[in-house]
Amino acid sequence: xxxxxxxxxxxxxxxxxxxxxxxxxxxxxxxxxxxxxxxxxxxxxxxxxxxxxxxxxxxxxxxxxxxxxxxxxxxxxxxxxxxxxxxxxxxxxxxxxxxxxxxxxxxxxxxxxxxxxxxxxxxxxxxxxxxxxxxxxxxxxxxxxxxxxxxxxxxxxxxxxxxxxxxxxxxxxxxxxxxxxxxxxxxxxxxxxxxxxxxxxxxxxxxxxxxxxxxxxxxxxxxxxxxxxxxxxxxxxxxxxxxxxxxxxxx
Ligand SMILES: [Zn+2]
Numbered sequence: 001x002x003x004x005x006x007x008x009x010x011x012x013x014x015x016x017x018x019x020x021x022x023x024x025x026x027x028x029x030x031x032x033x034x035x036x037x038x039x040x041x042x043x044x045x046x047x048x049x050x051x052x053x054x055x056x057x058x059x060x061x062x063x064x065x066x067x068x069x070x071x072x073x074x075x076x077x078x079x080x081x082x083x084x085x086x087x088x089x090x091x092x093x094x095x096x097x098x099x100x101x102x103x104x105x106x107x108x109x110x111x112x113x114x115x116x117x118x119x120x121x122x123x124x125x126x127x128x129x130x131x132x133x134x135x136x137x138x139x140x141x142x143x144x145x146x147x148x149x150x151x152x153x154x155x156x157x158x159x160x161x162x163x164x165x166x167x168x169x170x171x172x173x174x175x176x177x178x179x180x181x182x183x184x185x186x187x188x189x190x191x192x193x194x195x196x197x198x199x200x201x202x203x204x205x206x207x208x209x210x211x212x213x214x215x216x217x218x219x220x221x222x223x224x225x226x227x228x229x230x231x232x233x234x235x236x237x238x239x240x241x242x243x244x245x246x247x248x249x250x251x
Pocket of ligand 1: 155156157158159160176177179180181182
């Protein structure tokens, strides 16, 4: 059994037997790992609140090889976002982020940029950044880090440089220009304000965006495009995305 140390965000848990949890964690060093946390469901668990979604801890665990379900030995909490994520708006979004991390990363594949994005987005939310803006932020950067955010400067059909409104093609997932190319494809329009928002997201940290003006129209327009790109990759709409939509309708 190999003893391993890692920096980790807890993503989700499943009950196992009477008293245990299986925990899925996103680690800096080894990507997504699954471990058993023995007696974690007992009232005085030694893991305390470390298994709450997106609590960041230094963990020690045992894992024989990649096919083995590891065993969590200890967690030392570095940072908790419990209060930030306990609200009716933020809790479903945390579930959405976890679903995106799980959907876009294979197990045991470290992606340090995505690990840093997770921390930065959580800090942004904690600093009061708009929840829908942070949802788009996470989507855009997950796509970018995965190499799936299409080139926004040049049309994927004719290669010419693009200005103003652009369209994203349903079939190729590339951006196309509005000259002759957009007419021939089924796609979603990314109008100039939403395109400007995309640039803002690509050039600012989440904390920098906290407290700024948010155009609800641009955020929702950008959501149509990120939704198309994410569906194209995962072959489904993330379940937690539907939950967020239902909550939004009730507000
Ligand atoms: Zn074109």
